[in-house]
Amino acid sequence: MIVLNKIVIFGTGLIGGSFAAALRKAGAVRQIVGIGRTAASLQRAKELGLIDTIGTSMEEALHDADLVLLSVPVAQTESVLVAIKPWLQPQTVVTDAGSIKGEVVAAAERALGEKFAQFVPGHPIAGRELTGPDAAVADLYVGKKVVLTPLPQNAAASVARVADAWQQCGAVIHRLTVEQHDAVFAAVSHLPHLLAYALVDDIASKPHADLLFQYAASGFRDFTRIAGSSPEMWRDISLANQPAILNELDAYIAQLARFRALLAQRDGDAMQTMFSRAQQARSEWLRSLEEAEAQSQDRKQ
Amino acid sequence: MIVLNKIVIFGTGLIGGSFAAALRKAGAVRQIVGIGRTAASLQRAKELGLIDTIGTSMEEALHDADLVLLSVPVAQTESVLVAIKPWLQPQTVVTDAGSIKGEVVAAAERALGEKFAQFVPGHPIAGRELTGPDAAVADLYVGKKVVLTPLPQNAAASVARVADAWQQCGAVIHRLTVEQHDAVFAAVSHLPHLLAYALVDDIASKPHADLLFQYAASGFRDFTRIAGSSPEMWRDISLANQPAILNELDAYIAQLARFRALLAQRDGDAMQTMFSRAQQARSEWLRSLEEAEAQSQDRKQ
CATH class of the missing domain: 3.40.50.720 (NAD(P)-binding Rossmann-like Domain)
Incomplete structure (x- = not known):
């Protein structure tokens, strides 16, 4: 050592x-x-x-x-x-x-x-x-x-x-690499933070915001937890990683437009396929995350 | 009784x-x-x-x-x-x-x-x-x-x-009322679920998805927890509350477009204002949620 x-x-x-x-x-x-x-x-x-x-x-x-x-x-x-x-x-x-x-x-x-x-x-x-x-x-x-x-x-x-x-x-x-790092974190960290801030602000600016917040529950709390982060820090990160975040934001807006079309057409099968793909990907990710954490805990002991 | x-x-x-x-x-x-x-x-x-x-x-x-x-x-x-x-x-x-x-x-x-x-x-x-x-x-x-x-x-x-x-x-x-109920839950429950599914699916469909998931951390886990929900149930809810969800989705897409413009213009002040408003609204909501829960626990005892 x-x-x-x-x-x-x-x-x-x-x-x-x-x-x-x-x-x-x-x-x-x-x-x-x-x-x-x-x-x-x-x-x-x-x-x-x-x-x-x-x-x-x-x-x-x-x-x-x-x-x-x-x-x-x-x-x-x-x-x-x-x-x-x-x-x-x-x-x-x-x-x-x-x-x-x-x-x-x-x-x-x-x-x-x-x-x-x-x-x-x-x-x-x-x-x-x-x-x-x-x-x-x-x-x-x-x-x-x-x-x-x-x-x-x-x-x-x-x-x-x-x-x-x-x-x-x-x-x-x-x-x-520096470029890989910033692209990766724009996708898995920076974008989710901005989406959470945007959702809370969207709801808070509605005339019936009080009524809406009254019925927000634990799913909403977890979804928006990252909107409790420091506004100054996220302003700085947004500015500092602007090009990569714009890329990810555009990809996400395009994804929402695709989903909107499915919903407008009432295409239940395609929506369910998308939800299942997401659910599956997330559960595989969680599994590998837990395995990696268990392994590193073992190494530590 | x-x-x-x-x-x-x-x-x-x-x-x-x-x-x-x-x-x-x-x-x-x-x-x-x-x-x-x-x-x-x-x-x-x-x-x-x-x-x-x-x-x-x-x-x-x-x-x-x-x-x-x-x-x-x-x-x-x-x-x-x-x-x-x-x-x-x-x-x-x-x-x-x-x-x-x-x-x-x-x-x-x-x-x-x-x-x-x-x-x-x-x-x-x-x-x-x-x-x-x-x-x-x-x-x-x-x-x-x-x-x-x-x-x-x-x-x-x-x-x-x-x-x-x-x-x-x-x-x-x-x-x-029935109409109030469906509008409220479209905003505070249905929309967040769809946004979480859309984000995970967006990331999972990228060619470098494996690399991205490797760096997703606890913020991502909480943000996407609701994307672990039943795809069948959310297909049914999406179809059953379609008009109210389309309204909320359109409002949110417009909100993202506003944020995108601020980011493209590098308007740090306006972004920070939006983040602060959201952070503030969320922390007030959490406070009132905790108060209400404490009160109802008291009533129960």
Whole structure:
């Protein structure tokens, strides 16, 4: 096991705080420095033992760091990297936890210039409904996927260092290209979020919204759970992954138009075929998801 | 408390079986007769003590019955009512548990003719992922809504008998017109189901579906949970509530077109406003839902 001497975490909430807690629990790091915009949140992270020190000077924080994790809103990536760059030593590897990669990579290239190769983009697929340092838990990433989208410029050892750190957290490493990543998440994450927001807003804007909400039940609650997410974050993701999301949205609108035609023609057989195909695909997916989770739990034990 | 002498339940699965279990637990019925298409399921309902006897002759089953509940697929309502009609005595009230009401009422009018006034339409808003008699539980309806859509032809005492039975199960009675009911459920239940089926089918039909499903996570799982529902049932509901669903689907497609325009123009402010409105409306709804559930639990105790 590689033990990191020092890591610096920008943003010590759920994602960054859980990374810290997991590495600490694994004994995979000696010193953790936290940096963030909110003093209270950093103080809390320190009280909880997630971080050892609160970084006040960028120079001191980054001195002799092995690894830097950015767990900040995607739209802040560039400004954080600009602030880091002057103090970024050659042996330090920087990674992030952003849920889109194309814009993050572009921001990193602009911000880091000749130090761009030190940036290894990453995306842990894990979350909870809660946020902030109090939500951080050491087992958040156990059995979860972390997608790395290494750049042609990255040294193999830099990618390995990031992969190893996430594996110490219990995560399973996947690799995609930046383009694959953004297309995949536009389909299975970004589009569903936007559809859920759109449905709730559609209902809320009707004159008889109160009556409608009175009869919304558990199916509606689950369907719209992701519409409880942060509006700022989803504005940023929508803008950052706009081309891929537009593609997926257009495909979905075309799918709804096909379904509308079947319904207008009262074509019960074709509708049932579509519902069955969906039900079947979903149940196969759930089965493989459960198998994969069981396997990774076994590996962990 | 009114104690019913005899009730007859068509379909002794989750909905009918839980109705039986709840009335039995409340001591609100002396004899329960079960009728259904599947001998094994009826036998199981009897073993579980949900029903006292399996009805074999329609005449005998309906003789001196106070209440008949149809918990069969909506599309079977008419044929069951046609079979009942010759043996339906004047003092017997018939109700149903169908999730649409317009087509059910039309079917009842065709099937029952001069006995139509004995039919009081109902819709319990409760469910579980499981089905069949083994899924039936006595507390399924505690604190849940049952929507009655009484007809102008119904005698007040008939409506009261149905309402009282559901109240004995712990349910809260709501009243809507048939048209209100079908419009409301098209918006908050039928449309979300169709959107979830459409999304899963859209993804499953892509050439790289396997890659996509690999990265679908808990948000996707909750969003598509309702796409695990019975395809036959949703074909029937789609056909039975077609006009109201087309209305809601058109409104939603228009909403997506508006959102698409904002995204294409990269109008982050307007997107964030929409997301915030939705997030806010959902969190208010959840709060009122929790309050209502807490209140009805209090009333029950």
